[in-house]
Amino acid sequence: MRVLVTGGAGFIGANTCRELVDRPEIGQVIALDDLSTGFAANLDDLPVRLVTGSILDRALLAELIDGVDAVIHLAARPSVPRSLADPVASHEANATGTLYLLEACRRAGTYLVAASSSSVYGSVAELPKHEDLATRPMSPYAASKLAAEAQVLAYHSAFGVPTLALRFFNVYGPMQSVGHAYAAVIPAFVDAALRGEPLTVHGDGAQSRDFTYVGTVAQVLADAVVHRITSTVPVNLAYGNRVSLLTLIGKLATLIGHPVEVEHTPARIGDVRESQADSTRLTALFPEVRPVPLDDGLAQTVRWYQGLFRYAEDATSEPVAETEPAHAV
């Protein structure tokens, strides 16, 4: 089986490529990435062909999709703040790019599993978030992911393209980029804690998230292509384990072995307050996946970041990055 992973040099993409090359059913893995936020170095040690290009290049898509049996679609501008700064660019990459990909899949009859996002629930207060709840996107990012998801489902219904739209919640783990203004919460916290710097919490810290370890996400995606799992309705990809940011910080402090300082700043526009998935559909479709528990995933994540930088042993001295890793921006 040959699989194309769009956004394959990114955080979830590179972890997914790693899972795919270990699967006996998968013969070839091709990553398509424009390297806007991904890094070629993430795939360095893997037998993966990296094509540097954009999902907005329709001729390239047609050529690549002709030669594969399945597509895992992860390429996107995956950030709420970046979408507030440039909503049109987010819509192009996230919604129009997905539509171009679906067109290529329609012509070739190719299976596609795509990353949607829990951000589509937006201001919906009800918990847990069941897929049948109304969607109320609070940012151009969320709106663009919802538009993309709607097309993924419409291509299934209208043209019979075998598709699956998975609403990822907060994914974390090795290779998630850090050191920039758009860093996700876990890498930002781990990096600050290891440097002995205060952790910045937007709002009071009581807001909750449903974190999924990236290895679990990669397992689900690999199972999806191997078993050609499709659905006419969106499916949450998270296991319903809600945790507040303050609880998360406590766990990190325990793992790192010293207390951490927290600085509160005002809550950000577009950020949702509570997040917890209803995982009934997911567990029915993927009964064999055993999600990595948060404590284990966090331990692996902390170890990975510790290996990335030589953090100062004395938290009060200057932090030192021994070698600047290719994928820390």
Ligand code: NAD
């Ligand atoms: P990431 O930034 O590491 O990965 C996105 C990849 O897409 C990058 O490698 C980037 O270079 C590439 N890319 C961007 N525009 C492209 C284009 N036009 N053509 C080709 N490649 C392009 O982010 P990630 O966290 O790995 O996100 C992967 C997917 O999962 C995205 O679709 C994102 O919306 C979705 N998602 C992620 C999370 C999370 O918690 N990380 C949550 C919900 C949804």
